Amino acid sequence: MKRALPAIWLVVLLTVPWWLQDQYILHVLITTGIFIIAAMSLNLLLGYTGQLSLGHVAFFGIGAYASALTTLGFDVELFGFRVVHQPWPAIIGLFIGMVVAGLSGYVIGRLSFKVRGAYFVIVTISFAEVTRLIALNWVELTQGPLALTNIPPYTLGFPGLGNYTLWSKVAYYYLVLALGLIAYVVISRLVGSRIGRAMIALKENETLATSVGIDVTRYLVLAAVVSAAMAGGAGSLYAHYLKIIDPDIFLFIYTVTMVIMVITGGKGTLAGPIVGGVIFGFLPVVLRPVAAPAVQWILYGALMIVIVFMLPQGIVPALQRSMANWSRSERKGAIAPLTDSAKPGEGQ
């Protein structure tokens, strides 16, 4: 049953557009999926290396802007030179968005990992704010508060079948699902390997890790690059799905949303950001018919406090513990009669 569960989930997820008629719910599923990818990327940094990046939205936004600008093209003056870029296909934008975000992750990783703890948090918040201000004020490139609009959808080329442009929600749903699965597999392979053990070792006991020959900076920077590239990919999906982005994409609230998804779901677990993402992605939908918007935010916050207070490790670790306890008690129940029968003389 345990082994069949992922396959059952996959079938359910693959068939969603067949049985789900409500386009609004499908839209929520797509945006939730995009934020789950971003939360999974944050989890790699926060959950596995123990570094709290409160500027993670910067990588999301950089990916979104880089992808959109690659696709739309631009003509700007930079240090006295005109830089002109003709529009490229949107799918290349996705790739460029991930690369630019990954490179930003590298630079910030190299700079930030000189400092740890609260100082690292401050550096990441500052980085996100700087990127927001650039997006807001470099109007020639980003249109500033007027936003980048008419961002075209992705076009996928299939050998022998021609090109397919993702105009519909259903197409985006499958794209987000596919990229989400790839992100999940990449993270699970990383954390289950020698590289992941090194990352976890740094979180658990950095001094001990270095004493056995683990290069702290290398693995922290690697985690930052992979994490940033993934967040950049999520940002690109967001931009090409909504077809419009403005500097508000860098708002702190988006980072907070990702952190909440990771913490409540269970940081350092593969399923944590998914569970947290589904809960907090769908909460507004569930609350909408029963509560006014202001009340929704209060309930949203209250639920988060309750979860963190009751399950400090998060939902997934709590479920794992319950399952382990249940299977242990099941085993005891199965063994007890055998033990009794093995001692026929007793109790008679």
Add this chain to the structure above:
Amino acid sequence: MPARGVSGEVVLSVSHVEVHFGGLVALSDLDFKVFEGEIVGLIGPNGAGKTTAFNVFTGFLKPAAGEVRYRDTLLNGLKPHEIAALGLVRTFQRTSIFERNTVFENVLTGLHRRGRSSLWDTLLALPREKAAEAELADEAREILRVVGLDRRAADMAGTLPYGEQRLLGMALALAAKPSMLLLDEPVSGMNASESAKVMKLVQTIRASGVTILLVEHDMPMVMQVSDRIVVLNYGRIIAEGAPALIQKHPDVIRAYLGEGKKRA
């Protein structure tokens, strides 16, 4: 002078090392050598500078002056992980393990540098990755067998009794494949039978060709396992020689009994 039965090749060379913490002189003109295959005891009263010396040798602390060489490599300026990669590996005075991982995972983590798979092998789950992981798992099982923790492999490290946690700390260091091992008070807090087990393990490790520098307060143990002893007091070497000589050395007796000399 190397102890009898060991090669004359210098493994660790410490030359005129000085460490100051503000006005406090933690190490002063520390100068000694360790030869291939030796077990050298580094002893001294509390605060003598033993752990500070370990921190300098393994790159956790920069000396104000002097040089430390491991074989032909100057260690000054190298990072701890670079020094560990050379084969100079340490354990810690306080129990140092990855508490929230299993015993087996701890040793696998210690084997990090032995892994041969690349990032792409991992991401693409290539056969090389599986083969490398299987090899590491075999090595981890062997190390656990050597330290006597094979039955504990699946247990969470933090749930082990104190003595076994100390043994796991040694297993982690062994996993890093040292050619020289710096053991910082390996039997502190252990009962007699646990200490005996560690002493036997130390000798087994040496027999496998690893040179050992041992900091320990358990004098019977140090005297029994060491080929040679270096005695520190207030950051200076006050005596160096065979255990039998050190036991009778007047300066050592004074340092331990607190007679005569006063702090400068």
